[in-house]
Amino acid sequence: MRSIAAIMTAASLISTAAATQAQAQLPPYPAKPIRIIVAYAAGQGTDVATRLLGEQLSRELGQPFVVENKAGAGGILGTELAAQAAGDGYTLTMGTNATHVLNQYLYAKMPFDPEKDFEPVVMVGTFPMVIAAGSGTPYRAVGDVLDAVKRTPGSSDIAMPSTSARLVLEFLKERSGVPLFGIPYKGSGSAMTDVLGGQLAVTIDTPLALRPHLAAGKLRAIGVTSASASSLVPGVKPVAEQGYPGFEFVAWNALYAPKGTPAEITKLLNAAVNKVLARPEVRQRLLELGFEPAGGTPAALGDFAKKERQRWAPIIKAAGIRAD
The missing domain is CATH 3.40.190.10 (Periplasmic binding protein-like II)
Incomplete structure (x- = not known):
């Protein structure tokens, strides 16, 4: 009778071989340029920070990260374009607290669902008012x-x-x-x-x-x-x-991918962005641009955005704030 150790070793080898084969079947990523849609005009803070990040990611991952500006309707036009893109990792968007939280309560109709139509990748930067x-x-x-x-x-x-x-x-x-x-x-x-x-x-x-x-x-x-x-x-x-514990408002920029983007790709992008954000020269430049560098996991970004929706939806409704 074969020993338990021998059986376990054989099983481990089979598992490793299967994983290697499955990985070999995945196409290499990235294999071509990646576009990052910015839903605001060129030259604005979100755009400049995205271009900085894109330059760094190009060096890190060996493919160009090309920023595409699609401004209009408070960020809705560009974000809609990103939501309609294929979930293959070659289209990303730099989301904000407006595009991925606030707009759904400020506008009567939205052409996309900021939670259901996107995969969170990583928080890039935040800033207070x-x-x-x-x-x-x-x-x-x-x-x-x-x-x-x-x-x-x-x-x-x-x-x-x-x-x-x-x-x-x-x-x-x-x-x-x-x-x-x-x-x-x-x-x-x-x-x-x-x-x-x-x-x-x-x-x-x-x-x-x-x-x-x-x-x-x-x-x-x-x-x-x-x-x-x-x-x-x-x-x-x-x-x-100053006498109001719990008072907090921060604006933010975060990288998102269209729904259906493979988890392997979002994890790879997350790791690359976190590595870039850890560089002193990048952190200093973001501070100069008015952002506090962030980072973190995709899950942390998803949880944060969900809490933001819970916080601001009742305040916007009670105040009757509308953007359209």
């Missing part, structure tokens, strides 16, 4: 603004240059119970002009947009929306530590 007051105001903390509005409603209108800014405002209203009033703007430019000119006291914007004005002393950062302090705005106290 910053609440900033004009240098001519007396505000040094978020509580100063809230106290002023309590005393004199409408005394401190807040510029909202983006949907993210409005969500931060609505979340702060919900948590504080203070009737804050926001003025919507189409982009940072005009909002910044009015705050710098003293027409409005406060704005909510990205660290990158605010950085030159903070450095020049024209604006004063009084709160950051990340759960803990951010290296993007050193020394600025989180809103969560």
Whole structure:
């Protein structure tokens, strides 16, 4: 009778041979250029960060990663194009908190399902929003603004240059119970002009947009929306530590693949991106672009996006925020 050890050895050899044969049947990847669809215009933060990542991945995996811009409808057009692509690993998209979480609650109709039509690959970078007051105001903390509005409603209108800014405002209203009033703007430019000119006291914007004005002393950062302090705005106290525990809003960029992309491919891409994000020069460049480098597993990205949907869906509905 053959020994148990001999049987186990034989079984192991058979299993290894089968796995090797199955692996040999898989086509090599990547074997041709890969496109990354960016649902925003060239030159914007998401686009620039994606091009940086693409250059690094090209060196890492030996094939060109080509960025294709398809802007429009708040990121819906480009993301729809990615959702319709074949799940073969040769089309990816740089998703954001707008394209893969918020838009489905902001628009009446969506041509794709951000959860069902995509495979999460990896979180690339995150950034908080910053609440900033004009240098001519007396505000040094978020509580100063809230106290002023309590005393004199409408005394401190807040510029909202983006949907993210409005969500931060609505979340702060919900948590504080203070009737804050926001003025919507189409982009940072005009909002910044009015705050710098003293027409409005406060704005909510990205660290990158605010950085030159903070450095020049024209604006004063009084709160950051990340759960803990951010290296993007050193020394600025989180809103969560100013009397509102649990307050958190971060915008983010993450790599996604169309549904059906093989797990072997998403794992390979995940490992490559994590390796790239660990490089000091890449991390430094992302920080300069206004992103805190992230990384992690595909499962972690999927879980994070699911929690984001659970957090923001009721706030958007309660505030009646619409984009169409």
